Amino acid sequence: MLLPDHDFLKPRTLAEGLDALRDAPAGTRPLGGGTDLVFNMRCRLVAPPAVVSLKDLPELQGVAESADGTLRIGAGSRLTDLVADPRITARYPALAAAFRAVASRHVRNLATLGGNLCLDTRCWFTNQTKEWRDAKGPCLKTGVDACHAIQGSSVCVALNNADSPPALIALGATVTLASAAGERTLPLADFYRDDGIRHTVLGPGEILVSVTVPPVTDRLVFRKETARQGMDFAYGTIAVRADGRGERATRLVIVLGSLTTAPRRLVAAEEKLAALGLGEAGLAAAEATVRDALGALTNLYSPAAYKRDLARTLLSKAVTELRELPA
Amino acid sequence: MKKAIITLTVNGDAREVAVSARHTLLDVLRGKLGFMGTKEGCTTGSCGVCTVLNARGEAVLSCLTPALEWDGQAITTIEGLEKNGALAPIQQAFIDYHAVQCGFCTPGVILSAQAVLNATPVPTEDDINDGLAGVICRCTGHIKVKEAVRAVGRANAGDTPVVAKP
Numbered sequence: 001m002l003l004p005d006h007d008f009l010k011p012r013t014l015a016e017g018l019d020a021l022r023d024a025p026a027g028t029r030p031l032g033g034g035t036d037l038v039f040n041m042r043c044r045l046v047a048p049p050a051v052v053s054l055k056d057l058p059e060l061q062g063v064a065e066s067a068d069g070t071l072r073i074g075a076g077s078r079l080t081d082l083v084a085d086p087r088i089t090a091r092y093p094a095l096a097a098a099f100r101a102v103a104s105r106h107v108r109n110l111a112t113l114g115g116n117l118c119l120d121t122r123c124w125f126t127n128q129t130k131e132w133r134d135a136k137g138p139c140l141k142t143g144v145d146a147c148h149a150i151q152g153s154s155v156c157v158a159l160n161n162a163d164s165p166p167a168l169i170a171l172g173a174t175v176t177l178a179s180a181a182g183e184r185t186l187p188l189a190d191f192y193r194d195d196g197i198r199h200t201v202l203g204p205g206e207i208l209v210s211v212t213v214p215p216v217t218d219r220l221v222f223r224k225e226t227a228r229q230g231m232d233f234a235y236g237t238i239a240v241r242a243d244g245r246g247e248r249a250t251r252l253v254i255v256l257g258s259l260t261t262a263p264r265r266l267v268a269a270e271e272k273l274a275a276l277g278l279g280e281a282g283l284a285a286a287e288a289t290v291r292d293a294l295g296a297l298t299n300l301y302s303p304a305a306y307k308r309d310l311a312r313t314l315l316s317k318a319v320t321e322l323r324e325l326p327a
Numbered sequence: 328m329k330k331a332i333i334t335l336t337v338n339g340d341a342r343e344v345a346v347s348a349r350h351t352l353l354d355v356l357r358g359k360l361g362f363m364g365t366k367e368g369c370t371t372g373s374c375g376v377c378t379v380l381n382a383r384g385e386a387v388l389s390c391l392t393p394a395l396e397w398d399g400q401a402i403t404t405i406e407g408l409e410k411n412g413a414l415a416p417i418q419q420a421f422i423d424y425h426a427v428q429c430g431f432c433t434p435g436v437i438l439s440a441q442a443v444l445n446a447t448p449v450p451t452e453d454d455i456n457d458g459l460a461g462v463i464c465r466c467t468g469h470i471k472v473k474e475a476v477r478a479v480g481r482a483n484a485g486d487t488p489v490v491a492k493p
């Protein structure tokens with residue numbers, strides 16, 4: 001099936017691209033690797049009047065390391081290149097693992113980091129062919145006040161299935177956004193919203209330019225649970241960062257992905273583990289906080305009860321792996 | 328949008344072709360240039376049968392990328408692996424190891440395997456698994472495919488030439 005008709009713009013510099021996005025009609029979409037947007041266009045989930053390709057913008061490319069060890073990763077960097085980048089693999093093998101967890105090598109050879117961070121939310125009832133959706137009827141995301149996932153929900157509860165955010169959030173990464181009006185930088189944790197339709201804070205004409213990872217010496221672990229390893233969207237992901245060594249840690253960051261509309265931080269679990277240590281007692285206390293931290297869950301792609309169990313299992317496995325990491 | 332004329336170098340031959348924003352690379356390769364070895368499967372990025380190689384010899388999904396992004400780029404399709412009538416080692420290995428059943432996914436699998444060998448001439452099991460995970464055979468499985476890739480890897484390591492399995 002051909003894509004819906006649209007204008008295709010290919011700016012050569014960031015300034016040109018931002019001007020093009022400012023001047024383009026409402027609903028214009030920026031294009032990274034295309035593996036998400038092209039698919040959604042083919043399913044007629046989106047039909048933007050224009051697409052602005054970011055592929056050739058030099059400002060969005062490459063990884064730069066400052067003297068203090070801060071990494072600036074261009075949002076247009078391909079995931080394939082990041083998986084193999086020695087500056088990432090040497091210091092943050094768990095971050096490289098999170099990048100490698102995205103889809104297959106075929107997809108990563110096209111897909112960009114920015115595209116994965118902006119990955120549209122997914123729902124069983126919307127990510128279907130147009131014929132399927134028409135038979136079921138529209139929903140919040142496709143233009144009416146109805147939700148098939150949670151009856152009566154006033155907000156879209158589609159899932160954020162991107163694999164890279166939890167590890168980057170745990171590392172305290174910031175994102176730099178740019179539009180023709182200017183630039184702003186904010187923590188990646190604040191980039192996401194609990195709304196499946198406007199799931200990021202990106203405004204009209206605004207794009208993600210770069211991701212900055214501060215120097216971190218803490219331990220970091222990433223895990224992904226999925227149907228087919230090395231291929232599918234996740235049932236759940238987790239990133240756990242901790243200082244200290246062995247079972248001792250005073251500061252932790254725990255972030256779950258793919259279970260909710262925005263990546264979810266488990267603050268209560270972090271506090272239990274910091275207070276009681278990463279041994280079995282601390283872990284049991286931390287696991288007991290997960291259900292409340294997750295709150296209401298959807299049955300999208302896997303049952304809510306399974307998701308609650310999965311979140312506890314991911315936490316248990318990740319913390320066990322973390323405390324056994326060589327110092 | 329009006330059509331634009333782009334230049335695609337497919338298997339070494341530069342071709343000019345008129346495409347619109349509605350076309351993916353797959354649409355152009357099959358529908359306009361006649362490279363029918365590139366198959367159209369799921370068109371959702373799940374099956375991998377539309378795999379082609381980019382200029383760096385990496386496997387990419389031609390169904391998920393707009394044709395206009397490829398202006399001036401070089402692409403290798405399954406038709407381009409054979410050189411002067413001689414099959415590429417990976418193609419011969421697929422024959423030797425019976426790594427083909429119905430054949431529909433085979434172009435995508437062979438190009439994915441070639442991409443693995445381009446990146447790592449002597450691939451590890453992890454390289455093979457990672458490189459072939461994105462392309463799916465629905466007839467049987469990947470055991471014989473992996474045997475074929477391993478055989479080329481062994482030949483590249485200088486162990487044994489690529490010949491029929493004993």
